[in-house]
Amino acid sequence: MSLPVPYLSARTLTVVKKIDTSGAARVVNLGLNESWLGAAPGVVEAIREAAPQVYRYADPGCGTMRAAIGKQFNLNPARIVCGNGSEELLDAVGRVYARAGDEILFPAYSFLQFAIVAYRLGAKAVEAPLGPDFSVDVDALLAAVTPATRVIFLANPNNPTGSVVPMDEVARLARELPSHVVLVLDAAYAEYVDPAEAVATFEIADRHPNVIVTRTFSKAYGLASARAGWAYAYPEVVAALNNVRGIGNVNGLAQVAATVAVGEQDFIQHVRARTAEERDYLERELRTLGFEISPSAANFAFVRLPGAAAGWAQATVARLAKQGFIIRSNEDYGLPEWLRISIADRADLDEMLGLLRVEVRAANGERLAAGA
């Protein structure tokens, strides 16, 4: 029996990894950058209230949601397009602007979704080298642009490294980029940094018709499973994205949730402050255990244990998972020594740190025994 031949072969490139937690009575997932502070106030009640309407089609244009976003950030709703999470919008940008053989460019160790967008199109994923300490090198990005480059993706702050590109460098990239290239500023973690940077990001998109800003409700707003994101761009770009997105892409309950959530900026301020506090704590404790820290501006820490044996991070992730704590190793990002750990409440962080302490002691013991 012969099977139809797919253009895309089966392949395991995915942002969601399978992990064995069998044996754990309770599972704490610190591997997906979900917010431990939960959904913004009023969201769950609003979803419950809207639930009886689930038999009806929702507004395919997300009018109420776009109006609420526009009001909150002082943006023209006509320049906003909503998506089934921001991942749909990243994918839509790829489908609007790139085809097989084109180049999609991003800094090394960027969000895995960028390579996936290129892969789905048969486009070439091109990585620009970084500067020191996972810093984005804007000159290296500009130097990597060719006539075949159609899209640049820049996550700021970046996942998984947590690093930030200074706004004047983002502005310079937008300014010096040839106008045939679309620049996507993926601001999925914008709520975790100074709100002035989000404003500056929108201003860059106002100055340049080839710049698209994407935002999500999945992280700080706590709506990861609702699937709601949005993009801000010039009207012509928004029209093009509306042509390729799914018609009913944002379900009615997600639209209701996002509409309520975006008005809860006091909550977002609370999330920002609490996340920074617990991130500082986690990074300090990990440093004490001997970890090297890549300073993170987002809701996760990014760390490695210098001198650990090859495969130590993967083995540690597997052992912690069996004890109920999922953290993320990054071999799929080409960084097999590095661990990405989502910020959580103090009790869960302390329990996880206790498990890690055991792993570090064992690694150090092995190193001593080996005479290193």
Ligand SMILES: *Cc1c(COP(=O)(O)O)cnc(C)c1O
């Ligand atoms: C989490 C994340 C997103 C958001 O994904 P959604 O599809 O909106 O849930 C986008 N970009 C980056 C860099 C992320 O880490």
